[in-house]
Amino acid sequence: MPVSTMSVVERIARVIAGRAVSANAEGEETSAGNLVDSAWQDYRPDALSILRTLREPDPAMANAGDIAVWERMIEAAIAEAEADAAA
Incomplete structure (x- = not known):
């Protein structure tokens, strides 16, 4: 199995952010990649x-x-x- 270069917290937070903004989930954006990039850190507490x-x-x-x-x-x-949060 491959090992991700991204932390599991970031991966979970990105999924949650994507669900919040993407039209493929609960959001309205048809292209949500940039929004996920800028918003995923807001979802770190949820991921934790x-x-x-x-x-x-x-x-x-x-x-x-x-x-x-x-x-x-x-x-x-x-x-x-x-x-990471303490740094």
Whole structure:
């Protein structure tokens, strides 16, 4: 599986921003890329909330893999986002 060069918080925030502005979702813009580029940081708190919710895997997720690895990965993403916000 490829590894993204963009943080998971940024990717989640961009998806939320896209849903808010794109005509393909709930917004009105037919070409929302530039708006997403300028607005995604406004959705960082929402993205962090989603990550915090994902700390505990559901049963299907737990059965598919190593819970401890999942927890470390989510905690690493949260720590990275909090460090970026503090900088």
